[in-house]
Amino acid sequence: MLVEIGHFALVLAFLVAAVQGVVPLVGAAAQRRALMAMARPAALLQLVLLALSFAVFVHAFVVSDFSVLNVYENSSLEQPLLYKLTAVWGSHEGSMLLWVLMLAVYGGGVALWGGALPLSLRARTLAVQGLLCCGTLAYVLFTSNPFARLLPAPLEGRALNPLLQDPGLALHPPLLYFGYVGFSITYSFAIAGLIEGRITAAWARLMRPWLLLAWCSLTAGIAAGSHWAYYVLGWGGWWYWDPVENASFMPWLLGTALLHSALVVEKREALQRWTVLLAILTFGMSLVGTFLVRSGIITSVHAFALDPSRGIFILALVALVVGGALLLYAWRAPALAPGNPFAPISREGALVLNNLVLSAGMATVFLGTFYPLFAQVWSGVKLSVGPPYFNATFLPIMVPAIAAMVVAPMLAWRRGDLGGALRRLLPALVGALLAPLAVRVVAGPAPLPALGGIALASWAMLGVVADLADRAGFPKLSPAAAWRRLRHLPRSSYGCALGHFGVGMLIAGIAVTTAWRSERIATLNPGESLTIAGRTLRFAGVSDKSVANYREQRATVVVEQDGAPVATLHPERRYYPVAGSATTHTAILTNGLADLYLALGDPDGHGGWVLRAYFNPLVPWIWFGAAIAALGGLVSLSDRRLRLKLPAGKEAGAVAIAPRPAEPG
């Protein structure tokens, strides 16, 4: 009964979405306030219905209602509660339900907190969001119904994939979806702006909080996934250029570009057309990613069913959403007001460079991901495009953006003084040149790209410090005066500083761990030891016991440094009888600067066990960096200026605020 209510709520949500998608648009075109005002309650009702539907689905998992096919396939009675809950989005149907819920959450968010939006803009934005909901719900209802029944109900479920029975599943997919589905709202803003024919500073400022929210979440989601793969797969890799990873990375690249170009629209009313196009393409990439993951078209093995009809449905949805938007763009964009002019050397110019590089980077990832498919279609040759390709093309393309990232915040809007900015960055430049030399002396020979990476990372991190010092007036001002100035810097400046610093840490982590990681693989009998990076790992043996829904083989390894034990690690192997499969659980000892990473291999049959040990210097900085960048986004989000109410217009659509005067520095 409850399950039918959930299903029914889903159908109702579909109908509400149709109303939400049509009525406010008609109202806005006819300037009928009553019709436009329907957008808000419709979006809220939509959210309530989908939340109800989702809650029912979660409930079915909690009570292990195996009469629901999806619960039967992805859960089991003895699965711990955490994994019963996370199994909700462990399958194609469940994750699509989460996808639509996120769409409704953003729509509901704008309905609740979008009070500053002029009536017609809000009506149109919510209407477009409603249309997106409508399309996705049609997909869920007609091809991927999560509430499909299974009668008679089995007594036991087939259990969630053991490798997904990990806390990572609680964090990674929701963050990822909240991120890349979040770009739907910037898409809706863009379409609404195009229909209105006005892309103004106010438009950008109203859109920005949602964009920041989505971006932070996607950043954190990708980092969480990367860390999950790192600790679970047992050989210390953290990024594979897998098509499914690329599926979330492409919207991230464009979303990052959008974050920066929207800044130009907000502060200077320039780049409006480009920003709108970028908003359309960013969400387009989110959809393409969804298509990639769920159609089975790309040679990547994954959870989601390889059902061609589902793939074709999403492809049609992508064509409609992106194609329709581009047609509208071609029709309406020429009517948008031209942007304010700026010199090539200016804050705007630097942000254009950022956008150019990030878009080219995205295109590279896109090409590498889809090329095997195209090549096979037109020549019949099966190609592979793997990490060597992406490392050789994507990384060099990103270098100019990172180099310019440091200078950009120091350039004035409209027309900047590059020489002056570089003079103020001189200490950072010197530091960036000395850092690789110092590392070379301390850590020994390294490949040139690694040293280049260290230089780039130091440049990014020191540049942030130099920029903040410069803004504080240091060293000209007294420390007290400098501190006062620092305290009064806008939050968004700190957001930018944190974001850029995080990127620097990320690059440092990648460069150092790639060049200096070491590994030892050995078969050890109890009592024997191996040495890695100055540490002795003494193998004490393996214990065998039953825990929760699995059996574990748990090794005990004592880490000794300078003859004294410093830690005990327990790498494990687990066997899940219900699912009939095994997983490896690594043990990681980290001090924030380096990881000692252990994975237990197979027994050799004579009492010995294979132990793999990796020493990964600076690898934690990859995730710290991403976390700090995401934190920077949140700090920006808390900036008071984003919450300023706009003066209420006399009639719908009448909002015009002067672009903010250019700020010094």
Place this chain on the structure above:
Amino acid sequence: MIARLLLAVLLAAGLASRAQALEPSERLADPALEARAEAIGRELRCLVCQNESIEDSNAALAHDLRLLIRRHLAAGDSDRQVIDFLVRRYGVFILLDPPFEPLTYPLWLGPPLLLLGAGGALLWRARRRAVVPAPPALSAEESARAAGLFGEPR
């Protein structure tokens, strides 16, 4: 990432995890030769697991291919000869690093051409546009007033 995990699940289920990536017994005694073998292995796709290099994979085929590479290297083959042998046997699909040939020209040349083309077009447009005049420099008197307004010595 999920793909990786599931991949591992499938392998673990299908092959009951008999073999793990690169076992101690596979390694060559000569470290130089072993380093070459690992470098080759990282550039080759494990054909049954679709998106892992044979060096990282724990599939049985990857295990066999790792042994094969080491046998060939120990017999004195060059890196090129080993890779060519595997390409003849399995096709270019095995190369994670796609070769530079007519079929892959767009793949390799696309990114740099795109960056240079778009960058060039932007520069051309920027130069064609009216030059933005610099704001007039402040007179000494104005600078003093500005400093007064900010309330801090510059």
